[in-house]
Amino acid sequence: MSDTAANGLATATALAGRGILLSRRNLDAVITSLMLPVMLMLVFVYFFGGAIDTGDTRYVTYVVPGVLVLCAGFGAAGTAVSVSEDMRRGTVDRLRTLDVGAVPFLAGHVVAAVARNALATTLVLGVAALIGFRPAATAAGWLAAIGLLLAYITAVSWLAAAAGLVARTPEAAGAVTFFMMFLPYPSSAFVPIDTMPDWLHGFSEHQPVTPLIESMRGLLLDQPVGGAAWTALAWCAGLLALAVAASGALFRLRTR
Amino acid sequence: MPPAIETAGLTKSYGSVRVLDSLDLRVDTGTVFALLGPNGAGKTTTVRILTTLTAPDGGHARVAGHDVVAERRAVRRAISLTGQYAAVDETLTGAENLRLAARLSGLPRRAAARRADELLERFGLTGARDRRTAAYSGGMRRRLDLAAGLVRDPGTTRVVFLDEPTTGLDPRSRQELWDVVRELSGHGTTVFLTTQYLEEADRLAHRIAVLGGGRTLAEGTAEELKNRYAGHRLDLVARDRDAYLRLTPHATAHTPATLTLGVPTDGSAAHVRTLLDALDPHRTDIERFTLHSATLDDVFLALTGPDGTEKEPSHV
Structure with a gap:
């Protein structure tokens, strides 16, 4: 590993540690972001679930992957706000005089975001198990499903971090991530796509969240997932690449 | 070095x-x-x-x-x-x-x-x-x-x-x-x-x-x-408001409430005398004066003037 890469890694590790420590000190926000997905899952399962026909699969089992993906969207808002706060305060100036670049800076935020999300995911899975979530996945299936989810969380977090660079205020940063929270709704996350109006099918079937949900659901139920998993992975890799490239350019633009 | x-x-x-x-x-x-x-x-x-x-x-x-x-x-x-x-x-x-x-x-x-x-x-x-x-x-x-x-x-x-x-x-x-x-x-x-x-x-x-x-x-x-920009400051007390307004353009420090104006000088008797004659040729406008060693404030005001306050673009 080159010297610069080793330095970058050490810097990103230190900044990730900072992000996690800051989250632990700001428990109110973390608890809100943990409770929200759990509450939403309960709302879907007990209020709406009865009216949704998901065939042989129990609704709770059907909806869990969607709730996990929704979680990533909630986490993204927090990431955008933290990045934006660092930009507004003197933190970024200090980091730049310490020769810290955009990638280690944002990687630190993203790693902390993934850690927060992993906690939320665990909590959602725990509560889901209590209310009747009974997956049939093999160990490999679990690993693959969790891996896909982590890939999505990483991509969405980095996109959120880029949004945090653009936004002029932390409040605006939160708003920019709104679409990330909204994306799971017009997908097969909560209701089968064929129950949606025809004109929406084209979007719903080809947006990134649908193959992600379909493959996670398939893996958790031990059903064949076909190419959906690869499509989902390609989406995540593409979004991540876009986010990294965009954030590099935005960082240079905003720190001129 | x-x-x-x-x-x-x-x-x-x-x-x-x-x-x-x-x-x-x-x-x-x-x-x-x-x-x-x-x-x-x-x-x-x-x-x-x-x-x-x-x-x-x-x-x-x-x-x-x-x-x-x-x-x-x-x-x-x-x-x-x-x-x-x-x-x-x-x-x-x-x-x-x-x-x-x-x-x-x-x-x-x-x-x-x-x-x-x-x-x-x-x-x-x-x-x-x-x-x-x-x-x-x-x-x-x-x-x-x-x-x-x-x-x-x-x-x-x-x-x-x-x-x-x-x-x-x-x-x-x-x-x-x-x-x-x-x-x-x-x-x-x-x-x-x-x-x-x-x-x-x-x-x-x-x-x-x-x-x-x-x-x-x-x-x-x-x-x-x-020393260079305001070795000393001559504080002039104007006789009345009209006199104050006549003297204002020559001053670097203004205190309207007390009709006092500050003018830079090197502090020598010759310069003070010339200054008083130049500012008040009819010897009617200036009532009293005091001489001060200049402070950095005087330098600052002499150099930047009263309106050096445009806004710098903020950095985010």
């Missing part, structure tokens, strides 16, 4: 606003240098260019012997910046903030912890080491911020930049920060600070540059500036 900071013809515009207009500066190694100016004079922009955060549109600047654009990394290794906006995390303790800064500057974990403790000790923060910085006083936070900029080996940080270090601090905290600056300077570190407080520049700096409209209006020691 080469100068710690040297700029030639530095220019910078934001949109159509020319913030720096051919700025020339020279700061000798080991000295304390104050850049004095009203809001919007270009102080922060100067600091941002010298600390490699902003690229100049034109001109050259060298810090610690390195070009701020071409040899950015070498400059970054030799400097420390404490900006106007706090760079410490409020929910972390003093020790945690310093350990993080030390880790980011490349120290391994143990060395970083040791360095943090040394700095806490040096800046008088050992007692507050495990308290969250949200509970710190303004002065303590500023000291911690300054310490966080000095996490590298003390020998390697050669130029310390402080952008308005005492703005918003109470007199006692200000005094403590001044002590820190003197201590740094005593160890041979060059300190470049910006301020809008004349007293601060007067008390702390070996040399002062007065900045206005993006260029240096004057440069020298506090004494030199006082």
Whole structure:
């Protein structure tokens, strides 16, 4: 590993540690972001679930992957706000005089975001198990499903971090991530796509969240997932690449 | 010894606003240098260019012997910046903030912890080491911020930049920060600070540059500036309001409430006599006068005039 890469890694590790420590000190926000997905899952399962026909699969089992993906969207808002706060305060100036670049800076935020999300995911899975979530996945299936989810969380977090660079205020940063929270709704996350109006099918079937949900659901139920998993992975890799490239350019633009 | 900071013809515009207009500066190694100016004079922009955060549109600047654009990394290794906006995390303790800064500057974990403790000790923060910085006083936070900029080996940080270090601090905290600056300077570190407080520049700096409209209006020691630009000040009390208004254009300091006007002079009897005759040929307008040694305020007002207050673009 080159010297610069080793330095970058050490810097990103230190900044990730900072992000996690800051989250632990700001428990109110973390608890809100943990409770929200759990509450939403309960709302879907007990209020709406009865009216949704998901065939042989129990609704709770059907909806869990969607709730996990929704979680990533909630986490993204927090990431955008933290990045934006660092930009507004003197933190970024200090980091730049310490020769810290955009990638280690944002990687630190993203790693902390993934850690927060992993906690939320665990909590959602725990509560889901209590209310009747009974997956049939093999160990490999679990690993693959969790891996896909982590890939999505990483991509969405980095996109959120880029949004945090653009936004002029932390409040605006939160708003920019709104679409990330909204994306799971017009997908097969909560209701089968064929129950949606025809004109929406084209979007719903080809947006990134649908193959992600379909493959996670398939893996958790031990059903064949076909190419959906690869499509989902390609989406995540593409979004991540876009986010990294965009954030590099935005960082240079905003720190001129 | 080469100068710690040297700029030639530095220019910078934001949109159509020319913030720096051919700025020339020279700061000798080991000295304390104050850049004095009203809001919007270009102080922060100067600091941002010298600390490699902003690229100049034109001109050259060298810090610690390195070009701020071409040899950015070498400059970054030799400097420390404490900006106007706090760079410490409020929910972390003093020790945690310093350990993080030390880790980011490349120290391994143990060395970083040791360095943090040394700095806490040096800046008088050992007692507050495990308290969250949200509970710190303004002065303590500023000291911690300054310490966080000095996490590298003390020998390697050669130029310390402080952008308005005492703005918003109470007199006692200000005094403590001044002590820190003197201590740094005593160890041979060059300190470049910006301020809008004349007293601060007067008390702390070996040399002062007065900045206005993006260029240096004057440069020298506090004494030199006082002698050159306003050795003494003649305070004239006008007989009435009309007399006051007639005299106003010649004055650099105005106190309408007491009908008093200040005019610069070298303090000699000959000059005072000529001045009085020139200002009041009919010997009716001026009732009394007093003679004062000039303060840096007089220099500042003489140089920047009453309306040197355009807004500098804010940095995010």
